[in-house]
Amino acid sequence: MRSYEAELVVDRREYVADGVLALTLRHPLGEPLPVWEPGAHIDLVLGPGLERQYSLCGDPADRGAWRIAVLREPDGRGGSAHVHEHLRRGDKVRVRGPRNRFPLEPSPRYRFIAGGIGITPILPMLAAAEAASAEWTLLYGGRTRASMAFTEEVRRYGDRVTLAPQDETGLLNLGSVLDGLPRDTLVYCCGPGPLLDAVRGRCPAGVLRLERFQASAPPSGNDGLSGSDGLSGGEASSGGDGAFEVVLARSGRTLTVPAGVSVLDAVRAAGVEVLYSCTEGTCGTCETDVLEGVPDHRDSVLTQEEREAGETMMICVSRCRGRRLVLDL
Structure with a gap:
């Protein structure tokens, strides 16, 4: 099903922390917007290729x-700079979505961990956990208190929330919330890559749910939070960077994906229209069903279980572990 797409109006614009701009978007005719659940994101189409x-x-x-x-x-x-510098109250912006690769699963208890702007998907999760009468805590870190958005909103939950600015308290004390986790606890984490990997290293199998805002990359120094690098959903497989064939099942066409060319680029060059956005394997927009073959997953979206199942792939970055893939395109 094609996702919702419309021109929305910037109804409100306010800074909620140093360098963090909050926008409230509405339909220009007052029409209701699609239903969404905590963890969902939207695409802002800011311009060609942006x-x-x-x-x-x-x-x-x-x-x-x-x-x-x-x-x-x-x-x-350039995306954040465009939003900060050019989107003003009353301006229109094209929006797609919502989509959700980070849903809040039912659980009697949660441990939420947010680093910096990673608080954004966590905020509505807190309200949902509260409404469900679940037992939960939030550990929220940032470089400085002034850089941490929505602190007043989370303060209303009282002592279940721990605010930990790095310049005041040092690195996040992950052991305080992750050591000795009660059974039936789910851990939700969003923030910089090093934080995500440090949390993953301390969590028992099957309890962690996380979202990565940027593609995995070698660490470039201390981010003030903790950790070292790795993929969010599990370790990437190594299928090589050579050429392979992709069969488009709906048309029966066979394409060659050369070395150094993504499946997405090869498909688009052949005139096939597909939805895509980040081109980094982080947003999930280009997720495509795999009918035959074994994908070489290089995204930061799929869980380890989804990678092993091999039923879908992010065609903007992932490749093939053999000579041939058959995709539902």
Whole structure:
């Protein structure tokens, strides 16, 4: 099913922390927006080749508005700078979604861990856990207190929330929330890659749910939170970077994907229209069903179980572990 796509209006614009801009988006005619659940994100289509994903961090019950928060990244690829510099109240922006690769699963108890702008998908999860009468805590870290968005919103939950600015308390004390986890506890974490990997290293199998905002990359120094690098859903397989064939099952066409060319680029070059956005394997927009063959997963979206099942792949980055893939395209 094709996702919702519309021009929405920037109804409200406010800074909620140093370098973090919150936008409230509404339909220009007041039409209700699609239902979403905690963990969902939307795409902002900011211009040709400039599409970015942002987590919804408002109230899922409010069908009239979507709220996102955008961290200004000086070393980014231009998306956050565009939002901060060009989107003003009353402007229109094309939006797609919502999609959810980070859903809140039912559980009697949760441990939420957020680093920096990673608080955005966690915010609505707190309200949902509270509404479900689940037992939960939040450990929320950032470089400084002033850089941490929505602290006033999370303070209302009292002593279940621990705010830990790095310049005041040092690195996040992960052991305080992860050591001796009670049974039936799920851990939800979002933030910088090093934090995600440090959390994964301390969690028992099967309890961690996380979302990565950026593609995995070798660590570039201390981020003020902790850890070392790795993929969010499990370790990447190594199928090599050579050429392989892709069969498009709906048309029966066979394409060659050369070395150094992504499946997405090969498919688009052949004139096949597919949805895509980040081209880094982080957003899930280009997820495609695999009918035959074994994918070489290189994304930061799929869980280890989904990788092993091999039923879908992110065609913007993943390749083939053999000579041939048959895709539902």
